[in-house]
Amino acid sequence: MAQIWKSDIDSALIVTGLFSIMVATLLARSYQDLRFNSQDASAFYLSQIYQINAGQSGSTAPLPVKVPDPSTYSPSTSVVWVNALWSLSLVISIACTLFATLLQQWARRYLHTT
Numbered sequence: 001m002a003q004i005w006k007s008d009i010d011s012a013l014i015v016t017g018l019f020s021i022m023v024a025t026l027l028a029r030s031y032q033d034l035r036f037n038s039q040d041a042s043a044f045y046l047s048q049i050y051q052i053n054a055g056q057s058g059s060t061a062p063l064p065v066k067v068p069d070p071s072t073y074s075p076s077t078s079v080v081w082v083n084a085l086w087s088l089s090l091v092i093s094i095a096c097t098l099f100a101t102l103l104q105q106w107a108r109r110y111l112h113t114t
Helices: 002-034 038-057 077-113
Strands: none
């Protein structure tokens, strides 16, 4: 019976380990959406410099695109929820991996003593 548990735990350990790797990768990718894009910040400050230079030279050519102010950025609720769920999934997956490792060690000791 313990031999069957040990082989099942080996399979579960592999699956939870691979799942943890996948979730960590997805979390790292979606985490970038929580921060303001540095290229948008650069565009904002360049547009400010352009407007200052245009004002000093006397021309008032407006920019064709409105660039958002980086100081007012806040991530959307859905992005925060998605990242929270990815994080929770990663924590649960790592806990399951730890539990499977502990069960595997118990099964080895049990088989060794019997």
